[in-house]
Amino acid sequence: MAELMYREALNRALFEEMERDPLVFVMGETIGERGGSYKVTEGLLKRFGPRRVLDTPIAEASFTGMAVGAALVGCRPVVEILFIDFAMLVMDQIVNQAAKYHFISGGQGRVPMVLRTQGGAGNGLAAQHSQSLEALFYHVPGLKVVMPATPGDACGLLKAAIRDDDPVIFIEHKLLYMTKGEVPDGEYLVPLGKADIKKPGRDITLITYSRMTLTCLEAAAALEKEGISVEVVDLRSLVPLDKETILESARRTGRVVVVHEAARRGGVGGDIAAMIMEEAYDDLDGPVVRIAGRNTPIPYNLNIEKVCIPSVEDVIAGVLKLV
Amino acid sequence: MKEEVTAAGGGPPDAAAGAPLDRGLLLGIYRNIYATRRFELQCIELYREGFIRGYLHPYLGEEAIAAGVCAALRRSDYIVSTHRGHGHCISKGADLKRMMAEIMGRADGYCAGRGGSMHISSRKDNNLGANGIVGGGIPIATGAAMGIKVKGTDQVVVDFFSDGASNNGVFAESLNLAGVFQLPIVYVLENNHYAVSTPVECSTGCCDLAGRGPAYGVPGICVDGNDALQVYEETRRAVERARRGEGPTLIEAKTFRHGGHHINDPGLYMDAQKLAEWKARDPILLMRRVIAEEPAVAEIEARVDRELEAAVEFGKNSPEPSVEEFLAAISD
Numbered sequence: 001m002a003e004l005m006y007r008e009a010l011n012r013a014l015f016e017e018m019e020r021d022p023l024v025f026v027m028g029e030t031i032g033e034r035g036g037s038y039k040v041t042e043g044l045l046k047r048f049g050p051r052r053v054l055d056t057p058i059a060e061a062s063f064t065g066m067a068v069g070a071a072l073v074g075c076r077p078v079v080e081i082l083f084i085d086f087a088m089l090v091m092d093q094i095v096n097q098a099a100k101y102h103f104i105s106g107g108q109g110r111v112p113m114v115l116r117t118q119g120g121a122g123n124g125l126a127a128q129h130s131q132s133l134e135a136l137f138y139h140v141p142g143l144k145v146v147m148p149a150t151p152g153d154a155c156g157l158l159k160a161a162i163r164d165d166d167p168v169i170f171i172e173h174k175l176l177y178m179t180k181g182e183v184p185d186g187e188y189l190v191p192l193g194k195a196d197i198k199k200p201g202r203d204i205t206l207i208t209y210s211r212m213t214l215t216c217l218e219a220a221a222a223l224e225k226e227g228i229s230v231e232v233v234d235l236r237s238l239v240p241l242d243k244e245t246i247l248e249s250a251r252r253t254g255r256v257v258v259v260h261e262a263a264r265r266g267g268v269g270g271d272i273a274a275m276i277m278e279e280a281y282d283d284l285d286g287p288v289v290r291i292a293g294r295n296t297p298i299p300y301n302l303n304i305e306k307v308c309i310p311s312v313e314d315v316i317a318g319v320l321k322l323v
Numbered sequence: 324m325k326e327e328v329t330a331a332g333g334g335p336p337d338a339a340a341g342a343p344l345d346r347g348l349l350l351g352i353y354r355n356i357y358a359t360r361r362f363e364l365q366c367i368e369l370y371r372e373g374f375i376r377g378y379l380h381p382y383l384g385e386e387a388i389a390a391g392v393c394a395a396l397r398r399s400d401y402i403v404s405t406h407r408g409h410g411h412c413i414s415k416g417a418d419l420k421r422m423m424a425e426i427m428g429r430a431d432g433y434c435a436g437r438g439g440s441m442h443i444s445s446r447k448d449n450n451l452g453a454n455g456i457v458g459g460g461i462p463i464a465t466g467a468a469m470g471i472k473v474k475g476t477d478q479v480v481v482d483f484f485s486d487g488a489s490n491n492g493v494f495a496e497s498l499n500l501a502g503v504f505q506l507p508i509v510y511v512l513e514n515n516h517y518a519v520s521t522p523v524e525c526s527t528g529c530c531d532l533a534g535r536g537p538a539y540g541v542p543g544i545c546v547d548g549n550d551a552l553q554v555y556e557e558t559r560r561a562v563e564r565a566r567r568g569e570g571p572t573l574i575e576a577k578t579f580r581h582g583g584h585h586i587n588d589p590g591l592y593m594d595a596q597k598l599a600e601w602k603a604r605d606p607i608l609l610m611r612r613v614i615a616e617e618p619a620v621a622e623i624e625a626r627v628d629r630e631l632e633a634a635v636e637f638g639k640n641s642p643e644p645s646v647e648e649f650l651a652a653i654s655d
Contacts, residue, residue: 025473051473057503062496065462069480070470072451072463073401077470092493096456097463100442106435108446240654 001184007177009151010040010116013158014078016187018048021076024162025052027063028080028116037082038118038177064090064115068098068167071113076162084119084171085128091136098167099142110165114158118172120211120261121298121309125174130298130305132210132262137169138238138271144168144192145238149213151181153236156190164192173211193240197249201231204255204319207246207272209235212259212310219315228323238268243275250276254285255322261309264292291318344552348394350619352551353610355390358627359410360607362419365631366409366426366440370586374427374639379440382410384549384581387606388513389414391554392481395562401449401471401480403464405513406441408453411483416448419634429641436644449478457518458491460484461510465497468506468571479565480508481558487518489532495539498573502540505570509561510541512573513548515580520592536573548576549606552613 004012018024025048026041032055035042045053056063060081067077081087087094098111121130137145144166148154154172161168198213199220206216213234220230233249235242250256256276258269273288294308363381370379382389385407393402393414404411412422417433425432426440433445444452451467454460464482471478488494489512501508512532516523529535536543544561546553554576561572579601583590614620 023474027469054469054504057496057499059496059500062462062465062493062500065459065493065497066466066469066500069403069451069463069466069468070473071466073467073470073474075470075473077466092456092459093462097454097459101452104434104438104442105444105446105452106433106437108433108444109451 001182003180004151004155004183005177006151006154006172006179006181007038007040009155009181009183010158010172011042012183013155013162014041014044015047017159017162018044018052023074024076024078025054025070026078026080027054027056027067029056029058029082031055031080036080038174040116041080060086060089061093065093065097067113067115068093068101068111071111072101072109076112078114078116078162081115081117083129084117084133085131087115087117087133094137094143094167094169095140099140102166103142111167112165114161114168114170116158116170116172118174120173120175121305122175124300124302124305126300127297132260132293134171134238135262135266135268138268142167143239145171146192146236147171147173147210147238148236149176149210149234151179152183152188153190153196153234155183156188157192157236160189160192168192171210176211179214190236192237193242194236195242195245196234196236197231197245198234199230199232201253202229203253204228204257204323205231205233205249205253206257206259206315206319207233207235208259209238210261212261215310215312216259216315218312219319222312222316223319228319230319241272243279246272246276247280250280251283254283256284256288257291257315257318257322258288259291259310259315259318261293263295264290265295267292286322289318289322291315349614350623352390352394352555353614353620354623354627355393355414356386356551356606356610357624358419358630359386359389359413361627361631362409362413362422365635367586369427369635375440376428377439377441378406379426379586380407380584381582381586382407384601384605385513385515385578386410387551387610388511388548388554388576388578389483391551392483392511392558394555395558396479396481399449400478400562401451401464401467403451403460403467403480403482404453405460405483405485405488406453406455406457407485408443408483409440412443412445412450412453415445415450417445417450419630420637421445423634423638424641427638427641428643429638430644431637431641458484458488458493461488461493461497464508465501465506468501468508469504471507472504477566478507479562481511482508483511483513485518486512486514486516486523486532487526489535490518490526498536498539498541498571501571505568507565507568508571509558509565510571510573511558512575514575514577516597517580517584517593519584520588522594531575533573533575541571541573543573543575545575545577548578549601549604549609551606551610
C-alpha cells in the first residue's frame with residue numbers, strides 16, 4: 001500500500017494502462033514536455049514518446065473529436081481538457097458524436113475514450129475556471145461520468161475508465177490534486193458504477209462525490225461528537241449510478257442529504273433526491289435535502305467565492321434540519 | 324518531414340499522367356455514379372410514398388466525387404461521411420439492400436433502423452458514418468488518421484465535407500492538427516455551391532477553398548468534381564502521399580447540387596443558369612463519354628437496376644425494430 005497524492009495516483013494509472021496496452025495514448029494541451037498543468041501526465045512523454053503523448057494546439061473541439069475518431073479505429077485515447085470550463089468548446093464532439101455513435105450505428109462501433117478534466121472552485125480562479133459542470137454530462141444518455149474523491153479511487157477508476165468501451169467523462173477536482181491517500185499496490189481497479197461507503201453510520205445518510213466527500217467526512221466527524229451517527233456515501237461514478245447502495249442506505253437510515261459543489265438548480269442532487277423519493281418514500285422519515293452550490297457564477301474574491309460552495313457548517317446545518 | 328506547400332490549384336507533377344486507366348476501374352466508377360443516381364431517385368420516390376421519413380439529403384449531381392475518390396481507396400481505408408452521404412456509402416462498397424433498409428428505418432438496416440439516412444454507416448467497408456452536424460465529422464476523421472498513426476498501419480482516411488463545413492471552426496483546427504502531426508488523411512471538400520441555401524459567394528470571401536490548405540501546411544488542390552477521373556487522379560496522388568507518411572492534402576471538388584438542400588426544399592433560391600450549365604456536364608454524361616462502349620454501360624445499368632429493385636423489396640419486407648427489445652436494452 002503506497003501513500004500517494006491524487007495527482008500521483010492518476011499518473012500511476014496512466015503509466016500502468018499505457019504500459020499494458022499500446023493502443024492507449026494521451027492527448028492535450030501542455031501535457032507532454034510540461035507534464036500537464038497539474039503534473040498528472042509527468043514523465044509520460046519520456047517513457048512513451050511523442051507518438052503516444054501528444055501536445056496539441058489549443059483546439060479543444062478538434063482534438064477531442066480526434067479522440068472520438070481514434071477510438072473508432074480501435075485506439076483508447078485519453079484526452080485532457082485543462083479545465084472543465086473549456087469542455088464547453090467540445091460539446092458537439094462529446095454530446096452529438098461520442099455519446100451517440102454506438103447507438104446510431106446500431107452497435108457497429110464503440111467509442112472507448114476518456115475525457116479527463118478538472119473542475120471546482122476554491123482557488124480564486126474566477127468564473128471561467130472554477131465551475132462544476134458534471135450535470136451537463138450526467139444529463140446526456142451515452143456518456144459515463146466519474147468523479148473520484150480519493151487517490152485510491154482516482155487510480156482505480158481511471159484505469160477502469162480507460163478499459164471501458166464507452167466514452168467516459170472523468171472529472172477531477174483542482175483542490176484534490178495535492179491530497180494524499182492510500183493506493184493499493186499491484187493491479188488496482190475500481191469498477192465504474194459502484195459507490196463506496198466512506199464512513200458507515202446509523203442515523204442519516206450523506207450522499208456525495210468528488211471533493212465534497214472530504215467536506216462530508218469532516219462534518220460527519222463533528223456530528224459524531226454530538227451523538228449523531230452519519231453515513232457518508234461517496235458515489236464515485238454518477239453514470240452509471242449505484243442506485244442500489246443509495247437506496248439501501250436511505251432505507252436503513254431513513255434520512256438523506258445530498259451534497260454537491262455544483263449549483264443547486266438542475267444539479268445532479270435534484271435527480272438523486274427525486275429517485276430516492278420515488279423508490280424509497282415509505283422508508284423515509286423526512287424529505288431528501290439538498291446542500292449544493294449557490295446559483296451564481298463563481299466570483300474571484302476569496303471571501304465571496306467561499307460562500308458559493310457548501311462548507312462543513314452548511315452540511316452540519318443540513319443534517320440538523322433532519323434529525 | 325513536411326511536404327512543400329503547393330499553391331491552390333497546382334498539384335505535384337504526376338509521373339503516371341496520360342497513362343491509360345484500367346477498364347475495370349472505369350466501369351467500377353461508372354457503376355457507383357449510376358447506382359448513386361438511381362438510389363437517390365428511388366429514395367425520393369419512396370419518401371413521397373411514405374416509406375422514408377425525416378431528413379433526406381440527395382447527392383444528386385455530386386456522384387462523381389464519391390465514386391472517383393473511393394476508386395482510389397482500399398477497402399481497409401476509412402471514410403467519414405456527411406449528412407449527404409448515400410453516395411459515399413455506395414461508393415465505399417455498401418450493400419444497397421442494407422442501406423435501403425436503414426433509410427426506411429428497418430431492423431435489417433446497417434444501423435438497425437436507429438440511424439437513418441443522416442447517420443448511415445457501414446463498418447464492414449470502414450465507412451465510419453454520416454453525420455447530422457455540419458463539420459462534425461472533420462475532427463473524427465482527423466482522429467481516425469491519428470489512430471492509424473498510433474497503430475502504425477498504412478491505412479488512409481478520407482474525410483468528406485462541404486463548402487458549408489469549411490466555414491466551421493473545427494475545419495481550421497483540424498487542418499492545423501493534421502498539418503502538425505502529418506496525418507494520413509485526405510480532406511475532400513465537396514463544394515456544391517450552397518450551404519443549405521446560402522451561395523458560397525455569400526459565405527466566404529475567397530473563391531478557391533482549397534487555398535485554405537496551404538495556410539496550415541496542407542497542400543490544396545482544386546478539381547472538377549463532376550469529372551470522376553480528375554477526382555480519382557488527384558485523390559490517388561494524395562492517398563499515395565498520405566500512405567507514404569507525407570501528410571494530409573485538401574482537395575476541393577467543385578460541383579453543383581441538382582436540387583434543394585433536402586427533399587422538402589425545392590431550392591427556389593438556386594441560380595437556374597448555373598444549374599443548367601452544370602447539368603450539361605452531368606457526371607453520368609461525362610463518364611458515359613469515357614466508357615463509350617454502349618454494351619458495357621447497358622449491362623452495368625441493368626445490373627444496378629435489378630439490385631435496386633431487390634433493395635427496395637428487401638427494405639419493405641424487413642421488419643420494424645422491436646420496441647420491446649429496444650426498451651429492454653435501455654439502462655437508466
